[in-house]
Amino acid sequence: MKYVDEFNDPGLARTLLDEIRATVTRPWALMEVCGGQTHSIIRHGIDQLLPDRLELIHGPGCPVCVTPLETIDKALAIASRPGVVFCSFGDMLRVPGTGRDLFRVKGEGGDVRVVYSPLDALELARRHPERQVVFFAIGFETTAPANAMAVHRARRLGLRNFSMLVSHVRVPPAIEAVMSAPSCRVQGFLAAGHVCSVMGTGEYPALAARHRVPVVVTGFEPLDILEGIRRAVHQLERGEHRVENAYGRAVRDEGNPTALRMIEEVFEVTDRAWRGIGPIPGSGWRLREEYRAYDAEHRFDVTGIRTEEPAVCRSGDVLQGLIKPPECPAFGTACTPRTPLGATMVSNEGACAAYHLYRRTTAPHQKEANPVG
Numbered sequence: 001m002k003y004v005d006e007f008n009d010p011g012l013a014r015t016l017l018d019e020i021r022a023t024v025t026r027p028w029a030l031m032e033v034c035g036g037q038t039h040s041i042i043r044h045g046i047d048q049l050l051p052d053r054l055e056l057i058h059g060p061g062c063p064v065c066v067t068p069l070e071t072i073d074k075a076l077a078i079a080s081r082p083g084v085v086f087c088s089f090g091d092m093l094r095v096p097g098t099g100r101d102l103f104r105v106k107g108e109g110g111d112v113r114v115v116y117s118p119l120d121a122l123e124l125a126r127r128h129p130e131r132q133v134v135f136f137a138i139g140f141e142t143t144a145p146a147n148a149m150a151v152h153r154a155r156r157l158g159l160r161n162f163s164m165l166v167s168h169v170r171v172p173p174a175i176e177a178v179m180s181a182p183s184c185r186v187q188g189f190l191a192a193g194h195v196c197s198v199m200g201t202g203e204y205p206a207l208a209a210r211h212r213v214p215v216v217v218t219g220f221e222p223l224d225i226l227e228g229i230r231r232a233v234h235q236l237e238r239g240e241h242r243v244e245n246a247y248g249r250a251v252r253d254e255g256n257p258t259a260l261r262m263i264e265e266v267f268e269v270t271d272r273a274w275r276g277i278g279p280i281p282g283s284g285w286r287l288r289e290e291y292r293a294y295d296a297e298h299r300f301d302v303t304g305i306r307t308e309e310p311a312v313c314r315s316g317d318v319l320q321g322l323i324k325p326p327e328c329p330a331f332g333t334a335c336t337p338r339t340p341l342g343a344t345m346v347s348n349e350g351a352c353a354a355y356h357l358y359r360r361t362t363a364p365h366q367k368e369a370n371p372v373g
């Protein structure tokens with residue numbers, strides 16, 4: 001535990017906070033992109049320790065939260081078919097679709113299984129050639145290499161009973177969408193360190209220059225986050241907008257070449273709808289034509305399922321940083337982790353779940369931010 005303890009050191013945290021307080025002279029708003037960073041911020045009360053004039057906006061970087069309702073409904077339809085073994089990471093089982101979730105399908109007799117890797121699903125397919133095994137492939141750039149590898153291996157093994165329901169999303173187009181929204185208040189980004197450990201930092205300089213915002217690649221422990229904030233506010237106060245890597249122990253500028261090659265081999269960029277946000281051009285990956293035989297949407301013919309998002313859930317506003325979770329009228333009343341109305345209350349990385357878990361029942365005061373530049 002020594003390694004993690006070092007990134008929780010209260011003395012070092014105080015030093016970083018003192019420097020942030022001494023640096024900030026005007027109101028600023030930063031967005032942490034990743035839901036893992038949001039949980040760390042709320043869990044450790046980092047937002048409450050910052051100067052009043054510095055606001056953290058919680059971004060859309062939670063893969064479970066942004067998986068469209070329509071895709072959940074397709075998963076439910078496939079998982080309900082006889083002869084199907086439907087495999088998923090555990091947190092997707094409680095995400096509500098229209099009227100039910102994967103747990104309900106399991107309770108009704110569907111063969112829904114929690115796995116820890118797409119390779120577990122692949123192994124099930126190998127051992128049970130009489131069953132159709134489907135893996136629910138959601139996530140950002142972090143899960144894409146392993147999912148790509150599973151499909152690549154399935155083709156090499158000649159497995160005909162393995163497929164994937166793919167709902168992969170990419171961070172840079174989401175940042176572009178956030179910055180292009182007329183209501184955007186974000187002036188700088190803490191980019192997700194684990195995403196950059198796969199992809200590198202090459203996609204960010206153009207974004208930083210186009211929108212004149214600092215982008216600081218940031219980790220997940222309290223000191224990582226404070227260091228990311230410290231670097232971002234330094235840039236903002238100086239009128240700079242560069243890409244900086246504050247997570248050097250995991251991120252190289254070129255990313256992970258082996259993982260990138262595997263993604264490139266199996267996936268191609270496509271438009272993707274984000275739950276609560278809507279379609280974002282070029283924000284997803286789908287299987288390339290050569291691997292389309294492994295696409296569960298086509299194999300089970302669920303491409304025609306169309307679903308409208310319920311109006312009561314304001315997770316779209318939460319995911320875009322327009323409101324904080326307690327500002328949603330359903331927060332903590334109609335919507336709790338036991339009775340979630342939206343994915344941001346279900347997922348371990350969801351902002352609504354983080355506020356509920358750590359008893360944040362009021363929204364922090366929203367600050368008036370400076371125009372960048």
Ligand code: SF4
Nearest residue numbers: 314315328335342352
């Ligand atoms: S509290 Fe529930 S209903 Fe409100 S935005 Fe969050 S998930 Fe949606």
